[in-house]
Amino acid sequence: MTMGQRSGVGLVELAILDALDARRAWPGRRAVPCLKVLAALEDELGLARGYAYQVLIDLALPWKIHIPLIEGQGNFGGRGNDPPASPYYTEARLSPAGQIALAAERGQIAPVPIGLINGNTHRQGTRPPFRPAAVIDAYRQVLARPRIRARQITDLVGPPDFITGCTVTGDLAALAAGQRTELGLHSRVTVTDAAHLRARVAKAAVPGHTPPSYTRDASRRVIIVDKLPPYANPDETIVSIADRAHEHAWHTRHPELAALTGLPIADIRDLTARGDYWFACLPANGTSPEVLRDQLMKVYGVSIYVSVGLPRPLPTMIRTWTRTYQHEDLPASITALENALASRRQKSLTTYE
């Protein structure tokens, strides 16, 4: 995807931000109907119907990107089988960070590294996301110490960071060196006891949400799956697991394959509550929870693999960027981005209080 040079945000994404800005849908002001924004965009840019809406939705989803550039109102969809409402019924406005991205692209402020932070794997691209604070820190260090070693820059940025807290495995050195590689994104799969499961359900305090009956035996060992990769559909993942627990007609003809593919699960329960996607598996009698945990890690959705690559080595990207724009006030624009992120964090804290 082609990107804006000064923010790293995709061109279609920028066009959406621009369209919102043109309608004065600024932070803190009235959101505008998505349909109006999309109609103008699709005609102007010649985009396929529906594509721009998908991009717009992605820009607003806090579990897909670190820096949402849009604040959505209405049903923007969930992580499972909960699609967004039609653009007739949703509204959007710029987020503070979205406004900063536009200002950077227009040359009103110095560039900001939003593209490097958000990446584009959420739109089937190959650039993974990184932790905002780490990227900002790396840029500041390079600005302060231009001779900082490449290795130190890589260490400062750290590994790719996916917002749901999933574990990342893969050849991170190759990624930092600008080579194409594959990353494994893994859910957290924990063996614990039923007492812990009970306590977690109680803490969530969702009306009608009760712990499974087997948790009456507090010492019973169970497996909890949470922190799913952001691009895995939790509803489909649970179906995947349940399906592997079923008997199939071919199991008798191919017992070895059946043993390799089957999951010895007595019970699986979706305990998702308040945006916290998690489920509990009870191992079948006689099954070691540790063995089942290892098998679960291989189920699609519990782990997924994404092909990634940066256009250049990571330290080179950061160095080139700071060198190219050294005559602009980069520290100020980075601070503005940081403040926009802080205001978003503050707002989400207030929302949940």
Added chain:
Amino acid sequence: MRSALSEAALNGSGLPVVVLAAAVLAAEQVSFVLVGSGALWLRGEQVTVGDVDVVIEPGEANLRRLRDALSALAIRSGEVPAVHRLRDLSVTSVVTSYGRVDCLLERGRLDWDQLRRGAGYVAVADAAVLVASASDAWALRRQFKKSE
């Protein structure tokens, strides 16, 4: 030696997990030839296996078995096309609990005999999977992936 990352995606048996989807299709008695990275991996080539590509033997009975097998394998079983659509479709893809499976239907209609001649059975657990020869698999891959 295969990369550390590929190892991470392997099943306990040493197989990339997604290749098990091909074994399950074989266990469901669907007639196909495994091509793509899965075939190359089973032929000993050093490739990362992201998904499974299978060329389906044309024929009504086989398409019925394929439809049934995909319905059982697919996470979104409602998305598996009906048999009459499989007769005309070029490709159908399903996401399974092992990963993504691409069924190359048109390739089967065009090249089944040739692919079948070069293919041989490889045991995946106790299921015999018909795997394209490395040369056929590379040829197909080059044909459809211009970057290689």
